[in-house]
Amino acid sequence: MSHSKDRPSYLAHHFSDPAQQSDSAKLGMWIFILTEILLFGGLFVAYSIFRAWNPDMFYNAHKFLDVKMGGINTVVLITSSVTMALSIRSMQLGRKKQTIGFLVATLLFAAVFLVIKYLEYSHKFHLGQLPGKFYTFTGVKGNNPHIFFSIYFVMTGLHGVHVIAGMTVIVMMLVRTMRNRFSSEYYTPLEMTGLYWHLVDLIWIYLFPLLYLIG
Amino acid sequence: MIESTMINRNSHHHIAPLWLYLAIGGALLVLTAVTITVSYIDLGGWNIVVALVIASIKGSLVAMFFMHLYYDKKIYTIVIVMGLLFLSIFISLTMFDTGRRGDIYEIKSEPIKPEADFYKELPPADSLDQTGHSEH
Amino acid sequence: MSSMPEKNYLTEKRGLKSWLLTLDHKRIGVMYLIGISISFALGGIFALLIRLELLNPGRDIVGAQTYNQLFTLHGAVMIFLFIIPGIPAALGNFVLPLMLGAKDVAFPRLNLASWYIYVFGALLAVVSIFTGSVDTGWTFYTPYSTQTSGAVVTMTLAAFILGFSSIFTGLNFIVTIHKLRAPGMTWFKMPLFVWSLYATAIIQVLATPVLGITLVLLILERVLGMGIFDPAMGGDPVLFQHFFWFYSHPAVYIMILPAMGIISELISTFSHKRIFGYRAIAFSSFGIAFISFLVWGHHMFTSGQSELASMIFSFLTFFVAIPSGIKVFNWLATLYKGSISLDTPMLYALSFLFLFAIGGLTGMFLATTATDIHLHDTYFVVAHFHYVMFGGTVIAFLGGLHFWWPKIWGRMYNENWAKISALLVFVGFNVTFISQFIMGIKGMPRRYYTYLDQYHRMHGFSTIGSWIMGLGFFIMVVYLVHSIYKGRPAGSNPWGSLTMEWETTSPPPTENFAGDMKLTHGPYDYDKIVPRTD
Numbered sequence: 001m002s003h004s005k006d007r008p009s010y011l012a013h014h015f016s017d018p019a020q021q022s023d024s025a026k027l028g029m030w031i032f033i034l035t036e037i038l039l040f041g042g043l044f045v046a047y048s049i050f051r052a053w054n055p056d057m058f059y060n061a062h063k064f065l066d067v068k069m070g071g072i073n074t075v076v077l078i079t080s081s082v083t084m085a086l087s088i089r090s091m092q093l094g095r096k097k098q099t100i101g102f103l104v105a106t107l108l109f110a111a112v113f114l115v116i117k118y119l120e121y122s123h124k125f126h127l128g129q130l131p132g133k134f135y136t137f138t139g140v141k142g143n144n145p146h147i148f149f150s151i152y153f154v155m156t157g158l159h160g161v162h163v164i165a166g167m168t169v170i171v172m173m174l175v176r177t178m179r180n181r182f183s184s185e186y187y188t189p190l191e192m193t194g195l196y197w198h199l200v201d202l203i204w205i206y207l208f209p210l211l212y213l214i215g
Numbered sequence: 216m217i218e219s220t221m222i223n224r225n226s227h228h229h230i231a232p233l234w235l236y237l238a239i240g241g242a243l244l245v246l247t248a249v250t251i252t253v254s255y256i257d258l259g260g261w262n263i264v265v266a267l268v269i270a271s272i273k274g275s276l277v278a279m280f281f282m283h284l285y286y287d288k289k290i291y292t293i294v295i296v297m298g299l300l301f302l303s304i305f306i307s308l309t310m311f312d313t314g315r316r317g318d319i320y321e322i323k324s325e326p327i328k329p330e331a332d333f334y335k336e337l338p339p340a341d342s343l344d345q346t347g348h349s350e351h
Numbered sequence: 352m353s354s355m356p357e358k359n360y361l362t363e364k365r366g367l368k369s370w371l372l373t374l375d376h377k378r379i380g381v382m383y384l385i386g387i388s389i390s391f392a393l394g395g396i397f398a399l400l401i402r403l404e405l406l407n408p409g410r411d412i413v414g415a416q417t418y419n420q421l422f423t424l425h426g427a428v429m430i431f432l433f434i435i436p437g438i439p440a441a442l443g444n445f446v447l448p449l450m451l452g453a454k455d456v457a458f459p460r461l462n463l464a465s466w467y468i469y470v471f472g473a474l475l476a477v478v479s480i481f482t483g484s485v486d487t488g489w490t491f492y493t494p495y496s497t498q499t500s501g502a503v504v505t506m507t508l509a510a511f512i513l514g515f516s517s518i519f520t521g522l523n524f525i526v527t528i529h530k531l532r533a534p535g536m537t538w539f540k541m542p543l544f545v546w547s548l549y550a551t552a553i554i555q556v557l558a559t560p561v562l563g564i565t566l567v568l569l570i571l572e573r574v575l576g577m578g579i580f581d582p583a584m585g586g587d588p589v590l591f592q593h594f595f596w597f598y599s600h601p602a603v604y605i606m607i608l609p610a611m612g613i614i615s616e617l618i619s620t621f622s623h624k625r626i627f628g629y630r631a632i633a634f635s636s637f638g639i640a641f642i643s644f645l646v647w648g649h650h651m652f653t654s655g656q657s658e659l660a661s662m663i664f665s666f667l668t669f670f671v672a673i674p675s676g677i678k679v680f681n682w683l684a685t686l687y688k689g690s691i692s693l694d695t696p697m698l699y700a701l702s703f704l705f706l707f708a709i710g711g712l713t714g715m716f717l718a719t720t721a722t723d724i725h726l727h728d729t730y731f732v733v734a735h736f737h738y739v740m741f742g743g744t745v746i747a748f749l750g751g752l753h754f755w756w757p758k759i760w761g762r763m764y765n766e767n768w769a770k771i772s773a774l775l776v777f778v779g780f781n782v783t784f785i786s787q788f789i790m791g792i793k794g795m796p797r798r799y800y801t802y803l804d805q806y807h808r809m810h811g812f813s814t815i816g817s818w819i820m821g822l823g824f825f826i827m828v829v830y831l832v833h834s835i836y837k838g839r840p841a842g843s844n845p846w847g848s849l850t851m852e853w854e855t856t857s858p859p860p861t862e863n864f865a866g867d868m869k870l871t872h873g874p875y876d877y878d879k880i881v882p883r884t885d
Contacts, residue, residue, distance in 0.1 A: 035556050038301065081243075133578070301644055313657075
């Protein structure tokens with residue numbers, strides 16, 4: 001209160017300086033990432049157990065996933081991660097226009113990811129490879145192949161929800177960047193968005209080999 | 216782990232060079248190609264190990280350089296390692312059950328069939344169709 | 352006699368809107384306190400109805416189906432709406448920044464959001480009562496929960512949403528403790544309540560997401576018939592129990608750890624003596640938090656899990672006794688040769704020691720696989736659970752509530768009535784649940800609507816005990832509410848305590864302290880400083 005003169009406008013009242021504020025945000029974000037890891041972790045546990053119980057069925061069922069589409073999506077998502085990282089770097093250097101360009105690119109890649117995911121889903125719906133009791137496909141050898149597709153849809157579906165959430169946040173960041181809310185001094189929200197987006201990429205890095213590439 | 220609340224007021228943000236981001240991105244793409252290729256080679260039980268190792272290398276690259284763990288305070292790495300530790304506890308202790316049922320007493324686990332007594336005694340028996348799928 | 356400060360967080364802004372949009376951790380804490388109190392009253396009414404129904408075998412007041420819904424609601428409301436948010440979100444929210452000498456928690460908006468999420472989840476749980484209700488027990492075990500016609504999806508969704516509220520609180524506390532300590536407050540100068548909230552918050556952020564995914568899978572199992580928990584479709588219902596208890600066992604420590612933190616504060620303050628074994632108590636919280644993740648399978652000894660898993664889980668469970676024992680012995684050593692004043696909060700602390708010892712030791716019976724086969728799903732488990740959760744957590748919560756009540760409202764309650772009420776709650780609780788231990792050993796199964804004649808007398812005792820407890824709580828509500836308006840001004844440090852929250856006025860100003868805080872002495876330096884009481 002006594003030193004209100006040197007307090008920048010983005011500094012909340014209960015922090016004593018910008019470093020304390022941005023460190024707090026970052027620690028909070030990493031703890032949030034931790035919760036996301038455990039959220040997906042539950043699905044990885046279910047995956048591991050059912051795969052251990054039904055190794056052959058998992059192998060047979062995974063052949064009905066399209067490696068080409070999954071691979072393209074992996075490339076798309078990795079590229080979007082690069083553009084996201086670069087958008088933050090641009091803001092660190094104070095280049096607002098570049099930041100906007102990279103954010104838009106990230107959004108576009110994310111959209112491409114979702115379109116490809118949609119194509120994959122609709123193909124499976126068409127064949128009757130649906131989760132659980134809606135499963136009607138007969139081409140997979142082994143017991144209870146619907147379990148594989150249940151897990152596939154829940155894992156990729158939850159990941160897809162995260163992609164959409166990430167896109168929403170990126171749009172918000174885009175708007176705030178355009179309104180000059182960030183500078184090379186203060187860009188914490190942008191940085192947090194980046195962390196979140198890389199997490200989305202990180203999860204896909206594990207989902208892709210576990211679902212599409214069962215050897 | 217122990218941080219003081221007195222924070223240096225001039226902490227500079229770390230700005231990584233452009234080539235680093237591009238190099239990491241390139242490495243990730245190469246590793247993706249590698250993991251796809253390897254999956255077509257039959258290595259028996261080692262396929263899954265190789266796939267997970269490659270995925271973990273990729274994941275570490277993303278975490279260390281895109282997410283800046285490499286430059287940042289160690290506490291953030293600790294947070295994430297804790298998550299992985301507890302996840303591995305979850306998987307391994309559950310597997311002690313699901314992988315070892317019937318070890319001592321010779322009870323073989325079998326799938327419960329729709330014609331099992333359990334299902335006959337349920338009050339609305341007609342709510343189960345012939346495949347045993349619940350209609351709810 | 353001191354007077355009330357003119358300007359404080361209660362009076363600075365007025366009107367409902369100033370409360371609903373507040374970012375002040377103290378106001379949010381009070382709003383949480385109101386929320387959990389209503390939930391506790393609701394859950395308590397369910398409990399009284401259950402006990403009334405069990406007064407005689409057969410039908411007394413409700414039918415079997417309603418009875419099943421009542422015990423489910425009692426469990427779900429008490430666990431998810433009262434006891435998990437109880438100490439951290441209500442008392443912790445109010446006290447934590449004050450104890451650290453901070454102006455607020457690290458993320459005030461997130462804090463308010465967590466309250467709204469809590470209210471939304473609570474309303475959804477209430478909606479489920481009117482849309483068919485749930486009769487699965489609070490554990491939602493499959494396959495029954497996927498087949499019953501009750502409103503499982505609504506209730507599960509409510510629990511899922513409440514999980515976010517809990518995660519946000521935990522996340523907020525961890526960052527606050529790391530980043531917002533006043534200058535001079537090093538890690539080992541923090542009060543032990545803060546340490547316990549820290550350990551609790553770690554469990555909250557590690558375990559609650561797993562509950563989230565479990566409940567999502569349960570909902571999908573019901574809606575889509577996913578099959579992963581359905582044995583007829585190649586799934587495994589025992590897997591649901593693993594998922595559920597991976598959260599819900601650590602969750603038991605989300606409930607008890609902050610309670611232990613309160614007890615550390617109370618025992619030191621009212622013995623006017625430095626806490627014995629400060630570091631041992633602080634680290635044992637983390638010991639408990641860590642071990643809590645390794646023992647969930649002890650809920651599943653009779654579920655059909657592998658014998659190997661049962662042995663491992665049984666073995667690991669006994670380790671919980673070590674850090675718990677460390678705490679209890681350190682508290683006893685603090686009492687030894689202390690100058691003990693028996694104010695109401697201290698009465699609760701002493702009750703805690705007595706009841707928690709019984710609750711903890713009976714847990715050993717249940718951790719032993721051989722005895723557990725006999726005791727599983729009997730009233731013995733019910734009694735053990737209530738000795739830990741009520742005798743432990745609720746008693747400590749009440750102790751903390753009476754301890755910080757003058758800080759929250761600036762006014763003191765009537766000590767005589769408070770002592771009478773504490774006594775009634777203590778006696779009523781023991782009458783209710785000792786009889787349940789006896790019934791349980793004799794084989795009375797839990798959750799049954801009716802019972803054989805041989806259990807009639809014990810059920811009678813138990814029901815009478817519930818009335819005594821109910822009377823105690825009724826008196827408590829009356830004198831506490833009365834004190835808000837008519838109590839005498841408490842002064843800033845009525846108990847003579849050395850932690851930082853007592854250095855500001857009661858009630859504190861909106862910005863918590865006049866000026867920036869700096870630590871001048873440790874939280875338990877009773878051997879060096881005579882605390883200022885006024």
